[in-house]
Amino acid sequence: MKLKSAALTGALLAVIAAPALAETLYLTAARMVDPVAGRPVEGPAVVITNDRIVAVGTAATLPAPAGARRIDLAGETILPGLIDMHTHITSRADKGGLRGLTVTTPAAAISGVANAWVTLQAGFTTLRNVGADGFADVALRDSINSGETAGPRLFVSGPLIGATGGHCDNNLLPASFHDVGEGVADGPEAVRHRVRENHKYGADLIKLCATGGVFSKGDSVGAQQMTYEELKAAVDEAHMLGLKVAAHAHGTAGINDALRAGVDTIEHASLADAESFTLAKSRGAALDMDIYNDDYILATGTSNGTLQESLDKERMIGRKQRETFRRAVQAGVTMTFGTDAGVYPHGDNGRQFAKMVEWGMTPMQAIQAATTTAARYLGPLGDDLGAIAPGKFADIVAVKGDPLADVSRLEHVDFVMKAGVVWRQDGRPVGR
Numbered sequence: 001m002k003l004k005s006a007a008l009t010g011a012l013l014a015v016i017a018a019p020a021l022a023e024t025l026y027l028t029a030a031r032m033v034d035p036v037a038g039r040p041v042e043g044p045a046v047v048i049t050n051d052r053i054v055a056v057g058t059a060a061t062l063p064a065p066a067g068a069r070r071i072d073l074a075g076e077t078i079l080p081g082l083i084d085m086h087t088h089i090t091s092r093a094d095k096g097g098l099r100g101l102t103v104t105t106p107a108a109a110i111s112g113v114a115n116a117w118v119t120l121q122a123g124f125t126t127l128r129n130v131g132a133d134g135f136a137d138v139a140l141r142d143s144i145n146s147g148e149t150a151g152p153r154l155f156v157s158g159p160l161i162g163a164t165g166g167h168c169d170n171n172l173l174p175a176s177f178h179d180v181g182e183g184v185a186d187g188p189e190a191v192r193h194r195v196r197e198n199h200k201y202g203a204d205l206i207k208l209c210a211t212g213g214v215f216s217k218g219d220s221v222g223a224q225q226m227t228y229e230e231l232k233a234a235v236d237e238a239h240m241l242g243l244k245v246a247a248h249a250h251g252t253a254g255i256n257d258a259l260r261a262g263v264d265t266i267e268h269a270s271l272a273d274a275e276s277f278t279l280a281k282s283r284g285a286a287l288d289m290d291i292y293n294d295d296y297i298l299a300t301g302t303s304n305g306t307l308q309e310s311l312d313k314e315r316m317i318g319r320k321q322r323e324t325f326r327r328a329v330q331a332g333v334t335m336t337f338g339t340d341a342g343v344y345p346h347g348d349n350g351r352q353f354a355k356m357v358e359w360g361m362t363p364m365q366a367i368q369a370a371t372t373t374a375a376r377y378l379g380p381l382g383d384d385l386g387a388i389a390p391g392k393f394a395d396i397v398a399v400k401g402d403p404l405a406d407v408s409r410l411e412h413v414d415f416v417m418k419a420g421v422v423w424r425q426d427g428r429p430v431g432r
Contacts, residue, residue: 024049026064029073035368036387048394051419073398081125081395083374084349085288086338089115090132093345099305105134112140116151118347123397123413126153130207130246131160138202155204159183161194162209166225167216188233195237206238210247211254214313221313222251231261244379270321277331288338289325292352294318296344322359329360337370350411363407394420
């Protein structure tokens with residue numbers, strides 16, 4: 001019996017260790033948006049093996065490989081899996097203000113699982129998560145990567161880093177509670193320590209709070225909160241460790257000091273000026289502007305627990321941010337697609353495309369912001385993303401009709417493939 005058991009165990013281990021058989025897919029559609037070339041392609045054909053794209057052409061020029069499984073998206077437009085560069089995947093829009101104090105880190109992580117699923121179903125196959133307490137976003141990323149949880153590919157920052165009493169601190173409770181944000185740091189050396197700590201516990205990037213914010217109590221939304229020296233220390237340390245840096249910055253002075261310090265993206269960028277545009281262009285930085293969520297914040301008012309103070313700030317800054325977005329587009333600044341998901345319900349990320357077009361972009365530019373351009377700002381792993389091209393991950397979404405004629409079609413994604421696995425087809429979830 002021992003010999004038989006040993007033999008059986010050996011056989012099972014051999015099966016487990018054996019490489020999986022390659023599966024080849026042959027995907028066709030009515031048209032494809034090619035954000036690299038900036039043009040549509042009629043009658044595309046894509047060959048996929050396992051998780052990668054191996055060939056791209058048209059149905060007329062690229063025949064189906066022998067034995068390939070066919071997926072025909074007749075009447076639909078395919079484009080690369082969408083990328084949202086500013087999300088809070090473990091947050092909920094109905095937990096604003098003081099309600100947020102009731103959310104534990106385990107509860108936030110559980111919400112993250114649910115939020116990841118609905119976001120994947122909305123066609124966003126990659127997210128950059130810029131802020132989560134307790135490294136809950138790191139745990140979620142690892143769970144998705146292991147196959148335990150279904151969701152987008154995540155690039156995560158862990159806890160926000162910022163000044164005492166600033167946007168990244170916990171300011172809702174009185175002094176007797178001594179409630180301090182996880183990433184609070186004052187002075188260049190303390191900031192360096194926080195960067196190293198986030199890296200130690202698994203962060204893919206660093207998120208700084210350079211200025212005040214809409215949802216932080218007791219501060220001015222545009223006021224600078226980190227000095228240039230602190231910003232420079234954080235950026236130098238992060239870049240030395242191979243990490244990108246995103247800076248929350250609404251106010252002009254904070255935006256410009258963050259750009260001088262070498263950050264990779266400016267989040268919000270509400271009051272960026274002509275100098276900001278020049279600095280961003282000369283230093284290769286991008287603006288990541290969340291111009292949809294103003295509609296949701298003001299429409300819901302205090303019903304989600306949002307403080308009246310925060311609503312007043314949003315009324316002050318929202319319109320100005322959209323006007324800045326238009327000027328930045330006209331100035332030729334590099335723009336990425338970031339929505340601040342978690343401020344509004346996850347899964348509605350696609351609603352920002354129409355706002356980007358309303359405020360100055362073409363539909364192609366808006367799609368590029370969420371595909372090829374976004375991928376460039378994710379670091380080396382972004383090289384595998386953002387395009388339907390040989391060697392890239394097989395991240396492909398499809399919508400009915402033509403999003404270049406009506407970009408709002410991206411609010412209703414019909415088909416989702418991430419790394420060669422289909423998660424949505426014919427407008428319905430697959431695999432769950």
